[in-house]
Amino acid sequence: MTETQQILLRLAAAALGGLAVGIEREWSARRDGDHSRFGGVRTFLLLGLAGGLAAAVGREDPRLGLVMLAGAAALVVVAYLVSAWKGTIDATTEVAAVVVLGAGLLAGTGRLVLASAVFAATALVLAEKGRMHAAVERIQSAELEAGARFAVLALVVLPLLPAEPWGPYGGIEPRRLWILVLIFAGLSFAGYIALRVAGPERGYGLAGLLGGVVSSTAVTLNFARESRGHDRLARALGVGVLAASAVLPVRVLVLSGVLNLEVARALVPALLPAILAGAGAVLLALRSRDRNATREEVLPGNPLRLTAAIQMTLLFVAMLWLLAAVRDRFGSAGLLGTSALLGLTDLDALTYSMSKLAASGTPAATAVHALLIGMISNTAFKAVLAAILGSPGFRRVSLIGLAVFGAALGAGFLLT
Numbered sequence: 001m002t003e004t005q006q007i008l009l010r011l012a013a014a015a016l017g018g019l020a021v022g023i024e025r026e027w028s029a030r031r032d033g034d035h036s037r038f039g040g041v042r043t044f045l046l047l048g049l050a051g052g053l054a055a056a057v058g059r060e061d062p063r064l065g066l067v068m069l070a071g072a073a074a075l076v077v078v079a080y081l082v083s084a085w086k087g088t089i090d091a092t093t094e095v096a097a098v099v100v101l102g103a104g105l106l107a108g109t110g111r112l113v114l115a116s117a118v119f120a121a122t123a124l125v126l127a128e129k130g131r132m133h134a135a136v137e138r139i140q141s142a143e144l145e146a147g148a149r150f151a152v153l154a155l156v157v158l159p160l161l162p163a164e165p166w167g168p169y170g171g172i173e174p175r176r177l178w179i180l181v182l183i184f185a186g187l188s189f190a191g192y193i194a195l196r197v198a199g200p201e202r203g204y205g206l207a208g209l210l211g212g213v214v215s216s217t218a219v220t221l222n223f224a225r226e227s228r229g230h231d232r233l234a235r236a237l238g239v240g241v242l243a244a245s246a247v248l249p250v251r252v253l254v255l256s257g258v259l260n261l262e263v264a265r266a267l268v269p270a271l272l273p274a275i276l277a278g279a280g281a282v283l284l285a286l287r288s289r290d291r292n293a294t295r296e297e298v299l300p301g302n303p304l305r306l307t308a309a310i311q312m313t314l315l316f317v318a319m320l321w322l323l324a325a326v327r328d329r330f331g332s333a334g335l336l337g338t339s340a341l342l343g344l345t346d347l348d349a350l351t352y353s354m355s356k357l358a359a360s361g362t363p364a365a366t367a368v369h370a371l372l373i374g375m376i377s378n379t380a381f382k383a384v385l386a387a388i389l390g391s392p393g394f395r396r397v398s399l400i401g402l403a404v405f406g407a408a409l410g411a412g413f414l415l416t
Contacts, residue, residue, distance in 0.1 A: 010110060015052065019041060021096055021122050053108065150182070163176075180313045224390035234396075248278075274409050343373065376413070
């Protein structure tokens with residue numbers, strides 16, 4: 001492709017992107033009956049083209065390209081000033097015009113994929129005006145405050161914490177410890193949002209399903225503690241634990257597939273009983289309806305529950321220290337014994353280790369057995385947490401489900 005053809009292709013992409021945004025703006029103006037709005041199909045097509053031309057000209061003469069871009073931007077600013085002088089302060093169309101100029105500039109420099117993504121995202125945001133406004137109207141002050149606090153905890157506090165370990169038995173890493181706090185707080189927030197969206201009948205099942213992607217152990221610890229104060233929600237919380245556990249074999253299988261395809265292939269028949277049992281748990285979570293619960297008694301006043309998250313994190317760290325002390329005192333009885341210990345706390349690390357060992361010569365069948373033992377041990381650990389921390393109703397649901405799940409994992413072990 002010649003240089004001229006490349007320039008024409010970039011200009012065409014810039015113009016078509018502007019055209020897409022212009023179609024939405026003109027359609028929106030006709031729907032709202034607003035004939036005074038700045039820019040329509042032709043204006044936005046030309047604005048995208050102007051951005052592309054500014055980039056093309058700027059390659060030969062940067063100053064001339066900058067003047068062209070500034071001139072087009074100045075026209076947009078003047079259009080907004082005139083609109084504001086007439087009493088219209090909505091600047092959506094003018095801001096969209098500036099974005100189209102920038103995306104046209106990207107297209108003109110040859111970044112066609114990025115420019116196309118910006119054009120498409122801009123058109124989508126403009127087209128989804130009604131849904132976005134409706135979503136904002138449904139947001140409550142507690143959710144907004146919780147979201148802002150979580151952002152500060154994750155984006156401001158986390159980077160400031162040291163990553164070096166402190167203390168005995170490998171110590172604790174303040175940054176990783178805070179990540180665990182964020183996981184627990186995030187689970188509470190996800191549960192709150194799920195309850196708002198799905199209602200108290202199904203909310204905890206959905207929250208458990210989402211939380212299982214991060215840590216089914218954390219979900220069990222969180223929900224067991226929650227059941228102590230809300231015994232009427234015990235069944236829904238127990239179903240949430242089963243939904244979280246259902247994600248576990250799928251997560252291990254996917255991670256193994258990424259790290260070592262041979263281990264993943266050997267895992268498929270071994271995990272099939274557990275995956276089927278998990279599918280039943282997910283179906284139960286989606287169909288379960290706890291009519292005893294009302295929205296008012298379910299929704300907490302503090303969606304993040306940061307104090308409870310810190311308490312659960314300290315409990316989790318205490319368990320890790322205890323396991324490390326036992327391992328240092330008594331050692332590990334071979335690979336399978338180590339898998340049982342590691343599976344209690346970190347199945348992702350176990351999956352990574354087994355995949356690497358298989359790649360260096362360990363038989364895939366041995367890696368599969370180690371992973372299954374780790375998952376069985378993790379399921380037993382969750383059963384202990386549920387039995388010790390959960391309410392009677394929570395224990396009935398979660399322990400029966402975890403027993404079925406553990407039996408399915410045991411059946412998979414015998415099949416390999």
